[in-house]
Amino acid sequence: MSMTRGSRVGRWFGLVSVIAASATAIPGAQAPATPQVTFTKDIAPIFQRSCLQCHNPDGGAPMSLMTYEEARPWARAIKTRTGMGPRAGIMPPWFVEKNIGIQRYKSDPSLSDAEIATIAKWVDSGAPRGNPADMPASIAKATGEDGWLLGKPDLVVKGPEVVVPGAAPDSWGDVGDAPTGLIEDRWVKSVEVREVNNIPRTEGTKTVGGRWVFHHMNYESSVEGQAGTSTAWPIHEIGRNPDVFPDTAGRLLAANSVLHLNASHVHANGHDTKAHLEFGFRFFPKGYQPKYRRSGVLLGNGNDLDIKPNQASQEIHAFHTLTEHTKIVVFEPHLHAQGVRMCLEAIWGMNIQQLTCAGYDHNWVKQYIYDDDAAPILPKGTILHLVGFLDTTAGNKNMADGRNWTGGGRRSVANMFIDLGYSVQMTEEQFQEEMATRRAAMKSRNEYDLGCPLCWAPPVVAPAPARSTAQGGNQQQ
Numbered sequence: 001m002s003m004t005r006g007s008r009v010g011r012w013f014g015l016v017s018v019i020a021a022s023a024t025a026i027p028g029a030q031a032p033a034t035p036q037v038t039f040t041k042d043i044a045p046i047f048q049r050s051c052l053q054c055h056n057p058d059g060g061a062p063m064s065l066m067t068y069e070e071a072r073p074w075a076r077a078i079k080t081r082t083g084m085g086p087r088a089g090i091m092p093p094w095f096v097e098k099n100i101g102i103q104r105y106k107s108d109p110s111l112s113d114a115e116i117a118t119i120a121k122w123v124d125s126g127a128p129r130g131n132p133a134d135m136p137a138s139i140a141k142a143t144g145e146d147g148w149l150l151g152k153p154d155l156v157v158k159g160p161e162v163v164v165p166g167a168a169p170d171s172w173g174d175v176g177d178a179p180t181g182l183i184e185d186r187w188v189k190s191v192e193v194r195e196v197n198n199i200p201r202t203e204g205t206k207t208v209g210g211r212w213v214f215h216h217m218n219y220e221s222s223v224e225g226q227a228g229t230s231t232a233w234p235i236h237e238i239g240r241n242p243d244v245f246p247d248t249a250g251r252l253l254a255a256n257s258v259l260h261l262n263a264s265h266v267h268a269n270g271h272d273t274k275a276h277l278e279f280g281f282r283f284f285p286k287g288y289q290p291k292y293r294r295s296g297v298l299l300g301n302g303n304d305l306d307i308k309p310n311q312a313s314q315e316i317h318a319f320h321t322l323t324e325h326t327k328i329v330v331f332e333p334h335l336h337a338q339g340v341r342m343c344l345e346a347i348w349g350m351n352i353q354q355l356t357c358a359g360y361d362h363n364w365v366k367q368y369i370y371d372d373d374a375a376p377i378l379p380k381g382t383i384l385h386l387v388g389f390l391d392t393t394a395g396n397k398n399m400a401d402g403r404n405w406t407g408g409g410r411r412s413v414a415n416m417f418i419d420l421g422y423s424v425q426m427t428e429e430q431f432q433e434e435m436a437t438r439r440a441a442m443k444s445r446n447e448y449d450l451g452c453p454l455c456w457a458p459p460v461v462a463p464a465p466a467r468s469t470a471q472g473g474n475q476q477q
Contacts, residue, residue, distance in 0.1 A: 036125065036128060036130075037118055037121045037122040037125060037128075038122070038128050038129060038130025038131070038134065039068045039071065039072075039122065039127065039128065039129050039130055040068070040129060040130035040131055040132060040133075040134040040135040041130050041131065041134035042118055042122065042130075043071070043118070043119065043122050044068075044135055044136050045136055046111065046115050046118070046119065047065055047066075047071070048136055048139055049109065050092045050109040050110070050111060051065055051091070051092055051109075052065065052066055052139055053109070053144065053149055054092075054239075056139075057201060058147055058201065060211045060212065060239060062210070065078075066139060068129050072127055072129075075122070075123045075127040076123060078091070078119060078123065079119055079120050079123040079124075082111055082116050082119050082120075083116055083119075083120060085359075086098065086358065086359045087340065087341075087359040087361075088340060088359060088360065088361035088362075088363075088396075088397070088398060089361065089397070090359070090361075092109045092110065092111070093239060093361060093363075093364035093366060094108065094109055094110040094366060095358040095359035095360060095361065095366060096108075096110070096356065096357070096358045096368055097357045097358060097359070098110075100343075100354055100356075100357045101343075101354045101355050101356045101357055101450065102355055102356055102370060102374055102376070102450055102451055103374075104370065104371040104373075104374035105368050105369055105370060105371060105374075106244060106369040106370070106371060107241060107244070107369065147194065148192055148194075148280050149192060149241075149242055150190050150192050150242050150244070150280070150282060151282070153192070153280030153281055153282055154186075154281060154282050154283045155180065155181075155182070155186075155253075155280075155281040155283070156278055156279065156280050156281075157178050157179075157180050157181075157259055157278070157279040157281070158178060158276060158277075158278050158279075159175060159176070159178045159259070159261055159276050159277040159278070159279070160175055160176035160177075160178065160261070160276060161274055161275065161276045162175060162213065162214075162264075162266060162274070162275055162276065163272075163273070163274055164213045164266055164267075164268055164269075164272075164273045164275065165268060165272055166268060166269070166270050166271050166272045166273070167268055167270070168268040169268075169411075170215075170265065170266065170267045170268075170410075170411045170412060171265075171266045171267075172263070172264065172265050172266075172410045172411070173263075173264065174260075174261065174262045174263070174264070175217070175261035175262075175264045175277075176261060177258045177259065177260055177261070178258065178259040178261065178279070179258050179259075180221065180253060180256075180257050180258065180259060182253060182254070182255050182256065182257060183255055183256070184255045185252060185253070185254050185255050186252075186253050186281075186283045186284075186286075187250035187251065187252055187253075187283065187284045187288045187289070187290065188245065188250055188251045188252070188253050188281050188282070188283060188284070189244070189245060189250055189282045189283060189284045190242060190243060190244045190245060190281075190282045191233060191234075191242065191243050191251075191279060191280065191281050191282075192242035192243070192279075192280040193236040193240075193242075193277055193278070193279055193280075194277070194278050194280070195212045195213070195214050195275055195276075195277055195278075196275065196276055196277075196278055197212065197213065197273050197274060197275035197276075198273060198274050198275070199211060199212075199269070199271050199273055200271075210269050210270065211269075212238055212269070212275070213266050213267060213268070213269055213273050213275045214236065214238070214264060214265070214266060214275065214277060215237070215238050215265040215266070215267050215412065216235055216236060216237040216238060216264075216265050216334075216365065217235065217236045217261060217263060217264040217265065217277070218235050218262060218263035218264075219233050219236070219259055219260060219261045219262065219263075220232045220233060220259075220260050220262070221233065221253055221254065221257040221258065221259050221260070222254070222257055222258065222260065223254050223255070223256050223257050223258070224258070226254075229252075229254040229257060231251050231252050231253065231254070231257075233251065234330075234332075234367070234420070234422060235332075235334075235420050236277065237334070237365035238363065238364070238365055239363060239364035239365055239366070240365050240366060240367060241366060241367060241369075243330075243367070243369075244369060245329075246292075246329060246372055246424075247284075247372075248290060248291035248292050248424070249290050249291070249292045249294065249329065249424045250284050250288060250290050251294070253281060253283075259279060261277070265410060265411075265412075267412070291430070292327070292424035292425065292426060292430070293424060293425050294422065294423075294424055294425075295324070295326055295422070295423040295424055295425045297320060297322070297326065297384075297422075297423055298418065298419075298420075299318055299320045299344075299384055299386050299418070299419040300318050300334070300386055300388075300416075300417050300418030300419055301316065301318045301408070301417050301418070302408050302416045302417065302418055303408040304407075304408065305406075305407050305408040305415045305417060306405075306407065307338055307390055307392060307405065307406045307407065307415050308392065308405060309392055309402055309403050309404055309405055309406075310392055310393055310402050310403060311391075311392055311393065312391045312392075312393045312395060312396075313389065313391070314389070314390040314391070314392070315387060315388065315389055315390075316387070316388040316390065316417050317385065317386065317387055317388075318385075318386040318417065319383055319384065319385055319386075320383070320384045320386075321381065321382070321383050321384075322378055322379075322380050322381065322382045322383075322384065323380055324380050324425040324426070325377070325378070325379055325380050325425065325426040325427070325428065325430070325431035326376075326377075326378050326380070326382070326423050326424070326425060326426065327375055327376065327377045327378075327423060327424050327426055327434065328355070328370065328375055328376040328378070328421065328423045328451075329369065329370065329375060329421065329422055329423055329424060330367050330368065330369050330370070330421035330422050330423075331344055331355070331356045331358070331367070331368045331370070331419060331421045332365075332366070332367035332368065332419060332420040332421040333358055333360050333365075333366075333388075333419065333420075334365065334416055334417075334418045334419070334420045335360050335362070335388055335390070335415070335416060335417060336362060336411075336412050336413070336414060336415050336416055337362045337396070337398040337399055337400065337412045337413065338390040338391065338392050338396065338398075338399060338402075338406070338415055339360045339362065339388060339389070339390055339415075339417075340359065340360055340389050340390060340391045340396060341357065341358070341359050341360055341388070341389035342357070342358060342360055342386065342387065342388050342389065342419070343356065343357040343358075343386070343387045343389075344356050344357075344384065344385070344386055344387075344419060345384075345385045345387075346376060346378055346382050346383070346384060346385075346451070346453065347382065347383040347384075347385055348378070348379065348381070348382050348383075348453040348454070351453050353376075353450055353451060353453060355376055355450070355451055356368060361398065362398045362412060363398065367420070367421065368421075370451075373437070373438070373441065374451065375451065376451030376452070377426070377431065377434045377435065377438070377451065377452050378451075378452075378453070379431065379453070379454055382453070386417075386419050388417045390415075392406075400413055401413075432459065435452060435454060435455050435457075435459075436459065438452050438455050439455055439456070442455070
C-alpha cells in the first residue's frame with residue numbers, strides 16, 4: 001500500500017520526536033539543579049515574620065528559634081507542627097480555615113502553602129544552615145520593641161500582683177484596681193496586655209500555659225462617681241494577639257480613670273509564681289473623634305450547656321438578631337478545653353453567608369481582626385448564627401478527663417461558648433456609605449462581596465422634594 005505525502009510527513013515528525021526524547025534520556029545527562037533550601041536564606045525570613053514574636057528568649061513559646069543553633073534540633077517538630085492544618089497544635093497559632101469565609105485579616109501570621117512546603121523541603125534535605133551572609137540583618141521588628149509587639153506604648157499601666165502556688169485549683173475573681181494616671185481624656189488606638197512574672201525563662205514547658213498564670217481576664221475603666229466615663233475593654237486571654245481598633249472606632253480612656261480588673265481566671269502552672277499584668281495603650285492624636293458607636297452584641301451561651309462525655313463532633317448553637325446596621329470588627333472564639341472549632345454565619349432572608357470558621361486551641365486563644373474593607377457590614381434584621389464544635393474524646397489533647405458530663409462554668413474543665421469579638425453600629429447614612437465604597441471596589445456585578453449581603457442591592461435614593469401646586473406664584477390656601 002502506497003504512503004501518502006501527509007502520512008510520510010507525520011512519520012518524519014514522529015521520528016524526530018522519538019530522537020529528541022531519547023536524547024534527554026542519555027545516560028549521564030545532568031538534570032537542572034534544584035536550588036537548595038537553607039535556613040539563612042529561606043527559613044529565617046519566614047520565622048522572623050511569623051514565629052519569633054513568641055519563639056524568642058522572653059516570649060511565651062517553649063523554645064527560642066532566633067538562631068540556626070536554636071532551631072536545628074527542632075527541625076522535625078517544626079515540619080510537623082506547621083503542616084497540621086488550622087486546628088489545635090498548629091504553628092504559628094492561627095486557626096482560620098482558608099477554604100471557608102472571609103480571608104483578609106490584620107496581622108495574619110499564618111503560612112502560605114508554598115511556605116509550608118519550603119519548610120518541609122528544608123527539613124527533608126537535612127535542615128542545612130546555608131551561607132551566613134544570607135541571614136536577615138535584624139530581628140527587632142519580629143520581637144517587638146522592649147517586648148511590646150505593637151511598639152512602645154504611650155502609656156503603661158501596671159496591675160496588682162498576684163501570688164499563685166505551684167499546685168492549686170483554678171480561681172476566678174477580682175484582682176483589684178490599677179490607676180491610669182491620665183490627666184486628660186484620650187482615645188485609644190491599640191491596647192496590648194502582657195503578663196510579667198518570676199517564672200525562670202530557662203526552664204522548659206510543654207504549653208504556653210506553663211509560662212503564665214493568667215488564663216483570661218475581663219476589665220473596664222471608669223472614673224468613680226462620674227457617669228459616662230466607663231469603657232469596657234476587650235478581654236485579655238492567654239496567647240492572644242493585641243487589640244488594634246479601627247481608625248473609625250477608637251475607645252475612650254478617661255482622665256483620672258482606673259482599670260478595674262474584675263474577672264480574672266488564674267491557674268497554677270507548677271511554679272510558685274508572683275505575677276502582674278501590664279497594659280500598653282497607644283493613643284490617637286489629640287482632637288480625634290470616633291465615627292462609629294460601639295455595639296453591645298455579645299453572641300453565645302455561657303450557661304445553658306450540655307456537653308456529653310467521650311463524644312466527638314458535638315455541636316452547640318446560638319442565634320442573635322441585629323437591631324441596628326452593624327459592622328463586625330473582630331471574630332474571637334471562646335470555648336474551653338473541650339472546644340475544637342467555631343463558625344460564624346450571617347442569615348439575611350434566604351441568603352446564608354459563612355463569614356469565618358476557625359479551629360480552637362485553649363492554649364492559644366486568638367482574635368481575628370478583619371481588614372477594614374473586608375469586615376462584614378450587615379443590615380439590621382440579619383440573624384447571626386454561632387456554631388461551636390467540641391470533642392471530649394482522648395483525641396482532644398487539651399482535655400484532662402473526658403469521662404464526665406459537663407455544663408457551663410468558669411473553670412477550664414467546664415465550658416463556655418461565646419464570640420468575644422466586637423462590632424460597631426452604623427446609621428442608615430453610614431451603612432449606605434460603606435456599601436457604596438465596597439461597590440466601587442468591585443469589578444462587576446458578577447463579583448460577590450462576602451459579608452455584605454446587600455452590596456448589590458439598588459442604592460437608596462432620597463425622595464424628590466414635593467412639587468408645588470401653586471400657579472403663577474399664587475399659593476393655594
